[in-house]
Amino acid sequence: MTENQGERPEDRTPEEPQVGGEAVWQPPRPTTPASEGYPQPVPPAAGPAVAAPQTPAPQAQTPQTSIPPRPQAPYGQYAFGPAVPTGTQQTVPFADSTPPAGRQKVGAGKVVGIMVAAAIVGGAAGLGGAYAGASLFSTSSSTTVAGPSTVTVNDTDAVNQTTGIAAKVVPSVVTISASNGSTGGTGSGVVLSEDGYVVTNTHVVTLDGATADATITVSTSDGRVFDAEIVGTDPIYDLAVIKLTDAEGLTPIDFASSADLNVGDTTVAVGAPLGLSNTVTTGIVSALNRSIQIASSAAPETTEDDTQDDGNDRTPPFYFDFGDEGQQTTATETISIAVIQTDAAINPGNSGGxxxxxxxxxxxxxxxxxxxxxxxxxxxxxxxxxxxxxxVQRVTDEIIADGTATHGLLGASVTPAASVEGATISGAYLADISAGGAAEGVGLQVGDIVTAFNGVPITDATDLTAQVRAAAGGSDATITFVRDGETRTVDVTLGELG
Incomplete structure (x- = not known):
């Protein structure tokens, strides 16, 4: 397959589990004093006791016009939730919505309350043995939990690290409602700036690729509602940036470097699965540098130079509906992306969180x-x-600056080495080299098997495509490959995906 453009939905074999490099155990870092890091717990005020919050029963909404179901396929599914009517966002008292000055850990006794948006996070992809459903976008009716919900820490001596994390992160997560005619859905986004730049998934703002002109509204955790416009989308990595109209005083998220993660590190997901806002789930990093295929929400048109062929004929894991002007209902392209795998619960209705x-x-x-x-x-x-x-940081910076994001291009067609007769190692087999491309320029040849890209192990064609796409167009990379049984390395300046 050329690692250019999106893959064809043909014969995709599930990629092997992998972890980038060795996961090195590190001793736990000391917890900061209770006075640092996150909003401080406030003892319950004297006075009448407050009754425990009551969660209203889910209510069915008016059925929506169906979106044609996407093709069924193995593995995974997008966790893009049903539409939630405007005005159902939930807020609760929050001790201190001001983010801490530094990235400090939380100890016991940190937080009194959490103000949580009806946040949503996304998901759909797969591993061997799993089965893909159709789009999790609502096609008939949907449910939501309406009304305010107050979360109070009753015993400040019993609060834990997750309590503080939730208090810090929730103000930086917003609920996104996208609609087009009688169809609609909800997802979430993450605040990038005080004046309203927000990152989410492309499939959230395009309704799984069904439209390029969705009406978008955004609800913040403090109950404000904004109209929003799309700044730019990046279907190659399913990211998008929107800008809230006349927004100010938002709480931007702090960024950590994903390159510093280890398998086993703590993870916390914030979202509104199944319309249940203010949901916080915990887990660990289960794997790093996992590569998955998902159907593109708006992949660029394929040209002869961009055709990707992995030598397989299986149906890809799952699909986005996408096409010209967002109106075509059958996905014909897939994208390969490198991801972090986690066991923190992520469910339908969590896209973009x-x-x-x-x-x-x-x-x-x-x-x-x-x-x-x-x-x-x-x-x-x-x-x-x-x-x-x-x-995420690279792509969003480029979109905010230029309206688009760049992605690397190697200039080679690749297929899984395991599918080549006589192969004794796993990797990405170079089946064809594009004239004038980056691969040809550094002497890569047909028959070479790429086993690592910038130090990340490559076990098949999807791995290589995902890693090349994660890099910026024109960036430098180091490729490890095997030729005639000999392991070699070469430095290459990538082209730019057109």
């Missing part, structure tokens, strides 16, 4: 989940995926 570390700093934007069943409403099985924060 935050995955953070033990200091409440962003390590990923949730994009996909694996499903063990065929139901479009299947939930978390502990296998969720997030776009790494380093990619």
């Amino acid at each position: 935050a995955l953070v570390d033990d200091e409440g700093a962003l390590i990923g934007i949730n994009v996909a989940i694996a499903s063990a069943g065929s139901s479009a409403e299947a939930g978390s099985i502990g296998v969720g995926f997030s776009i790494p924060s380093d990619v």
Whole structure:
């Protein structure tokens, strides 16, 4: 397959589990004093006791016009939730909405309350053995939990690290409602700036690729509602930036470097699965540098130079509906992305939300989940995926500056080495070299097997495509490959995906 453009939906074999490099155990860092880091707990005020919050029963909404179901396929599904009517966002008292000056850990006794938006995070992708449902976008009716919900820490001596993380992160997560005619859906986004730049998934703002002109409204955790416009989308990595109209005083998320993660590190996801706003789930980093295929929400048109062929004929994991002007209902392209795998629960209705570390700093934007069943409403099985924060930061910076993002181009058609007769190692087999491309320029040849890209192990064609796309166009990279049984390395300046 050329690692250019999106892959064709043909014969995709599930990629092997992998971890980038060795996961090195590190001793836990000391917890900061209770006076530092996160909003401080406030003892309950004297006075009448406050009754425990009552959660209203889910209410069915008016059925929506159906979106044609996407093709069924193995592995995963997008966790893009049903539409939630404007005005159902929930707010609760919050001790201190001002973010801490530094990224400091939280100890016991940190937080009194949490003000949480009806945030949503995304998901759909897969691993071997799982089964993909159709889009998790609502096609008939949807439910929501309406009304205010107050979260109070009754015992400040019993609060834990997650309590503080939630208090810090929730003000930086917003609810996004997108609609076009009688169709609509909700997702979430993460605040990038005080004046209203927000990152989310492309499939949230395009309604799984069904439209290029959705009406977008955004609700913040303090109850404000804004109109929003799309600044730019990046279908190659399923990221988008929107700008809230006349926004000020928002709470930007802190970024951590995803390159510093280890398998086993703490993860916290914030979102509104199944319309249940203010949901915080915890887990660990299950794997790094996982590569998955998802259907593109708006992949660029394929040209002869961009055709990607991985030598397989299987249906890809799942699809976005996308096409010309967002109106075509059958996905014909897939994208390969490198992701963080986590067991923090990510469910339908979580698209575009935050995955953070033990200091409440962003390590990923949730994009996909694996499903063990065929139901479009299947939930978390502990296998969720997030776009790494380093990619998120690069792509969003480029979109805000230029309206578009760049991606690397190697200039080679690749296929899994395991599919080549006589192959004794795994990797990405170079089946064809494009004239004048980056690969040809550094002497790569047909028959070479790429085994690492910038130090990240490459086990098949999807791995190589995902890693090349994660890099910026024109950036430098180091490729490790095997030729005639000999391992070699070469430095290459990537081209730019057109």
